[in-house]
Each structure stands twice: as structure tokens, then as C-alpha cells.
Amino acid sequence: MTLDNLLKTLHTAKCRMTSQRRTIIDVLLANENTLLSADHLLKLCQQKNPDINTTTVYRNLELLDALKLMYTVNIDRNTMGYKLVCHDYHHHHMICLICGKMEAIEYCPISPDLIDQATARGFSITNHNLELYGYCHTCHTDLL
Amino acid sequence: MTLDNLLKTLHTAKCRMTSQRRTIIDVLLANENTLLSADHLLKLCQQKNPDINTTTVYRNLELLDALKLMYTVNIDRNTMGYKLVCHDYHHHHMICLICGKMEAIEYCPISPDLIDQATARGFSITNHNLELYGYCHTCHTDLL
DNA sequence: CTATAAATGCAAATGACTGGCAATAAGGAG
DNA sequence: CTCCTTATTGCCAGTCATTTGCATTTATAG
Ligand SMILES: [Mn+2]
Ligand SMILES: [Mn+2]
Ligand SMILES: [Zn+2]
Ligand SMILES: [Zn+2]
Numbered sequence: 513m514t515l516d517n518l519l520k521t522l523h524t525a526k527c528r529m530t531s532q533r534r535t536i537i538d539v540l541l542a543n544e545n546t547l548l549s550a551d552h553l554l555k556l557c558q559q560k561n562p563d564i565n566t567t568t569v570y571r572n573l574e575l576l577d578a579l580k581l582m583y584t585v586n587i588d589r590n591t592m593g594y595k596l597v598c599h600d601y602h603h604h605h606m607i608c609l610i611c612g613k614m615e616a617i618e619y620c621p622i623s624p625d626l627i628d629q630a631t632a633r634g635f636s637i638t639n640h641n642l643e644l645y646g647y648c649h650t651c652h653t654d655l656l
Numbered sequence: 657m658t659l660d661n662l663l664k665t666l667h668t669a670k671c672r673m674t675s676q677r678r679t680i681i682d683v684l685l686a687n688e689n690t691l692l693s694a695d696h697l698l699k700l701c702q703q704k705n706p707d708i709n710t711t712t713v714y715r716n717l718e719l720l721d722a723l724k725l726m727y728t729v730n731i732d733r734n735t736m737g738y739k740l741v742c743h744d745y746h747h748h749h750m751i752c753l754i755c756g757k758m759e760a761i762e763y764c765p766i767s768p769d770l771i772d773q774a775t776a777r778g779f780s781i782t783n784h785n786l787e788l789y790g791y792c793h794t795c796h797t798d799l800l
Numbered sequence: 801c802t803a804t805a806a807a808t809g810c811a812a813a814t815g816a817c818t819g820g821c822a823a824t825a826a827g828g829a830g
Numbered sequence: 831c832t833c834c835t836t837a838t839t840g841c842c843a844g845t846c847a848t849t850t851g852c853a854t855t856t857a858t859a860g
Binding site: 670671672674676677707709710711712715716733734 | 805806807808809810816817
Binding site: 592630634637640647649 | 759785
């Protein structure tokens with residue numbers, strides 16, 4: 513996701529650019545490969561701009577989500593993780609259990625065969641999710 | 657998951673059998689292929705035994721989870737889904753988006769190759785998740 | 801039967817997130 | 831540049847699933 517792309521989409525949607533929104537976008541771009549909780553995002557934003565509010569963060573995440581610019585997934589039992597979408601084609605990710613770093617896997621191992629098996633058992637499959645979990649290089653090294 | 661198995665595990669863990677716990681277990685067994693929300697489970701339990709409390713349901717789910725007897729996953733943004741584990745070997749599921757019905761897929765498409773790719777990119781993978789989503793036969797028919 | 805520890809019920813707390821509303825400010829029209 | 835419309839923000843209170851504290855009840859080993 514590029515800044516230009518973001519700005520263009522926002523402009524098309526008649527959204528205005530505020531200092532708060534700009535900060536949020538900058539932080540999201542600087543962490544485009546990491547799943548952030550709303551709270552973590554807020555803290556990162558506040559380092560650049562103390563004038564930023566929890567509600568504003570949530571509302572901007574909601575906006576970006578509505579514009580299909582966000583990838584959101586549960587981090588744990590009760591917290592969502594947010595990051596900007598990376599590609600517009602179907603793909604999967606590997607995710608670091610410690611720092612939330614996500615790397616795209618440009619490959620989908622779901623075969624038509626598997627879908628057929630499901631169909632044969634009465635399920636009509638519409639989508640799927642697949643994530644590999646583990647430790648990124650940095651966090652793995654830190655563990656030792 | 658069999659009743660015997662459950663009772664044995666609970667006994668080994670020095671847990672006691674109360675009428676509430678027994679109701680919860682019975683309902684979970686009767687719905688062993690369906691993801692239930694805590695609230696849905698509560699309502700089903702109350703049909704058999706009005707003397708049952710939200711907190712008790714949560715505490716029993718927590719207990720069964722600690723004993724590795726539960727499969728828990730987010731149903732949506734803010735609700736967990738619970739069901740008893742089915743098999744003790746690695747497998748995946750297809751899940752009905754409407755009723756929560758889950759069917760096991762005795763097959764894992766994650767190749768050593770994919771893990772190797774991840775390793776080559778600095779990730780050490782420890783686990784993964786994969787679910788196929790769609791509509792079960794019953795719900796698909798109802799949609800038409 | 802009794803002692804002990806587990807389990808329950810209730811009410812209050814938590815914590816992520818949302819919604820109402822008045823105040824602020826972006827940015828296009830003129 | 832100025833003005834006007836309307837998006838955006840901040841504050842604060844509300845929501846909702848889930849958790850916790852604590853007094854009370856109950857299961858079960860011995
Ligand atoms: Mn795929
Ligand atoms: Mn697998
Ligand atoms: Zn990491
Ligand atoms: Zn269904």
C-alpha cells in the first residue's frame with residue numbers, strides 16, 4: 513500500500529485530511545507489516561502527536577476498513593489486530609506470535625480437490641482462512 | 657469426544673460433578689459438531705435445567721479449555737465460539753457461516769515445502785490454522 | 801458423618817469498542 | 831482570501847461479552 517494510493521482513495525471518498533488522520537496513516541504505513549492493536553497504534557501515534565484520541569483512532573480504523581484498506585483479525589480472545597492491506601490478490605500470511613510481524617505468502621495451498629471434497633459432503637464453501645504462526649527472525653533470536 | 661473420556665479427565669483433575677456441570681457437558685456433547693456462543697450454550701442449558709448461571713457456564717468453559725477439551729475460536733468481532741474437541745490428531749474444519757456447524761476435514765494441505773519457504777524467509781513456524789467457510793446443506797437449502 | 805476444597809450465584813468490575821452531541825476545522829465555491 | 835457546508839474530533843456515557851471477589855453451598859474422600 514502506497515501513501516499516494518491511500519490519499520487518492522480518501523480524497524475520492526470525500527474524506528478530509530486532519531493532522532490526527534495523517535499521523536495515524538503515517539504510523540500504519542511505517543508498520544505496514546505488523547498487526548497492531550488499537551491501543552498499540554494509539555500509543556505509537558501519540559509519540560508523534562500527543563493530540564490524538566482513542567475514539568479518533570477507532571473511527572479512522574473503521575473508515576479505512578470501510579474503504580477496504582484494512583486487514584483486521586483477532587489478535588487474541590478480545591482484541592482486534594489491524595494493518596493496512598498489502599496486496600489486492602488472494603494470499604496468506606505468516607505471523608510472529610511475539611511482535612505481530614506479518615509476511616505475505618504468495619501462495620494458496622487450497623486445491624480444487626479440497627473444495628470438491630467439501631462439496632461432496634454438502635458444504636458450499638465461500639472462503640477460507642489460513643495463517644502460519646511462529647517466530648520471526650528477530651524474535652526467535654531474542655528467545656535464545 | 658466421549659462422555660467417559662470427559663468424566664475420566666475431570667476426575668483426574670479433582671473436579672467435582674455438579675448438576676450444572678453435568679448439564680453443560682450434556683449439551684456440549686449433544687452439539688459436538690456445532691460452534692456455540694456462551695450465550696447460546698447458556699440458553700440450551702437452561703432448557704434442561706433452569707438453575708444455571710452465566711458465570712457458571714463461563715467457568716466451566718474455562719475449565720474444559722484448561723483441560724484441553726475445548727476448541728475455542730472467535731465467531732465474530734466480539735464473540736467466542738466453543739465446542740468440544742473432536743479428534744486428538746491434527747485436522748481442520750469447514751464451518752457453516754449461519755448455524756456454526758463444523759465438520760472435520762481429515763486432511764492438511766500444508767506441505768513441508770510451504771514450511772521450508774517460511775523458514776527460508778526467517779520464520780520458524782510452530783503451528784497454523786485453516787478453516788473453510790461456507791454453508792452447510794441445511795442452511796444452504798434455507799437460503800433458496 | 802465430617803472436614804476440606806471445589807463450585808456456585810450474585811453483583812460489581814473490566815476492557816475493547818461504539819454512539820450522541822457540541823465544538824472544531826478542512827477545503828471547495830465563489 | 832473568505833465563507834459555508836459538512837467531515838472530523840473530543841469528551842463522556844453506554845454496550846456487551848467476559849471476568850472477578852466474596853459469601854454460600856455442595857461434592858466427595860476418608
Ligand atoms: Mn488461500
Ligand atoms: Mn493443517
Ligand atoms: Zn517477531
Ligand atoms: Zn448451517
